[in-house]
Amino acid sequence: MDITRAKLRQAAELMQKHGLDCWIIEFARETGNHSDPLAYLVGAEITWPSAFLLNHDGRSAAIVGSGDKGQIEGLGLWDEVRGYVASPRDELVNVLRAWNPSRIGVTWSDSDAMSDGITYGMYKMLESMLDRTPYKERLVSAGELAGEVRSRKLPDEIETIHSAISFTEQVFQRIATQLKPGLTEIELQKAVQGWIREAGHGFAWEDRINPIIDFGPKSEPLGHSIPGDTKLEPGHLVHVDLGITVDGFSSDLQRTWYVLRNGESEAPDEVKKAFAATLTAIDAGMAVLKPGKAGHEVDAESRRTIMEAGFPEPQFAFGHHVGRVAHDGAGVLGPRWERYGKTPEIPIQADNVFAVEMDLDVPGYGIIGLEEEAVVEETGARFLSSPQRELWLLKSR
Known part of the structure; x- marks a missing residue:
């Protein structure tokens, strides 16, 4: 996990260069059934819809199903791990409200397969969860950031x-x-x-x-x-x-x-x-x-x-x-x-x-x-x- 921690630090340091205040590194579900190219920054597979967020100041948060909360906490990678049962909506909005980012990066790219993490269905779910909040309109691509983090080797x-x-x-x-x-x-x-x-x-x-x-x-x-x-x-x-x-x-x-x-x-x-x-x-x-x-x-x-x-x-x-x-x-x-x-x-x-x-x-x-x-x-x-x-x-x- 030492390399993963170092890569998360590297990502936070690069966010300003890419004009991002917050990066939703992964918003996914059932990653054991289909791989996410950003999974190397998460540290584990998850089952229910989950969000892994990084702030430009290095703070991080994981919002996961209650059944995954223990294993994600055990990684020691995420500053706070929030579990949920019915929906991750409230916890996701609470984290964004606390950080108040102006530009929120989401991992997608139309050119680079290894920076194209979120599926179309999960992106629509994310938009739905951020409906009637100011954060929906702040979503932008984090594909270039994801590519630089992956390609600049430590x-x-x-x-x-x-x-x-x-x-x-x-x-x-x-x-x-x-x-x-x-x-x-x-x-x-x-x-x-x-x-x-x-x-x-x-x-x-x-x-x-x-x-x-x-x-x-x-x-x-x-x-x-x-x-x-x-x-x-x-x-x-x-x-x-x-x-x-x-x-x-x-x-x-x-x-x-x-x-x-x-x-x-x-x-x-x-x-x-x-x-x-x-x-x-x-x-x-x-x-x-x-x-x-x-x-x-x-x-x-x-x-x-x-x-x-x-x-x-x-x-x-x-x-x-x-x-x-x-x-x-x-x-x-x-x-x-x-x-x-x-x-x-x-x-x-x-x-x-x-x-x-x-x-x-x-x-x-x-x-x-x-x-x-x-x-x-x-x-x-x-x-x-x-x-x-x-x-x-x-x-x-």
Whole structure:
């Protein structure tokens, strides 16, 4: 809970910057049945409609069903915990009356999924409970605040992310020992999942496609493919995309190998060209990944190098935040495409942690994918992962 307390303090300190006097961090119900991206600031799941509020001066209040009151008090996170039986309306209004905020932030966003906490139904309930009070008209979006709190990592968060990265890199080393002709994608996936579970760790996204494993050429577009019965053969590229959760924080890394054919001592020229282009794209983006830059500016530098090298324009963003989940919201290092909403415009800040990536299809051989993790510091970005700087070669026997 120490990180949660620190994040609540961080949030209170940022509220003035975002023009908010009070933040209704979570207004939700039955969070055990559907997750709320702001639950990490609450500390527990709740059943009845509940409100968790933070004032700009650091005071906090939780309004929960009587059955949840004991567990929320036991967390020691909230200055006051108010229980109710029939409705949270009176307690909610009493807290707002005591604090008298002019602008009340509610966690919703039309661009950032990880800052879009309140459901439409709960927002309508909130409006109903504040009907005939001055507070209903004071509700505004707290999406930008929620995004900044999530994306500006504290030192303990960065340290734990690094632990997840380190374990993931150990798994990649172990994967290399298993890569022999005849092995299938699904066999490798099952083995990797067994290692992760044996270590007591979790998966940064659904295990059905974690890790993503691609042996050899693919007929479908680049993407989140399901490992199948394809057997590894000489002349195949091996692409693995793996994310592991350690102590509540995640990694997201990609690595690539090439299986040498008989008589080969190095990869074919077209494979080497694609790997070099991928590496150049990573380096170009990293060179401009600095505080104050917008995400689309970083993406543009990486994207430009790929197209100048003669490859098709990438159909995905160069990077994304990593933290409690692999795709941690709050901004994207991507182009100004409608699907990304306003997130490519969000300025990069110190203490952001990003996954930066590039993937290329090499016809006849398979997929080359590199993905690293980096922390943004005052003067630029620094790798948290140990970057793959050369194509790893495997002997076929």
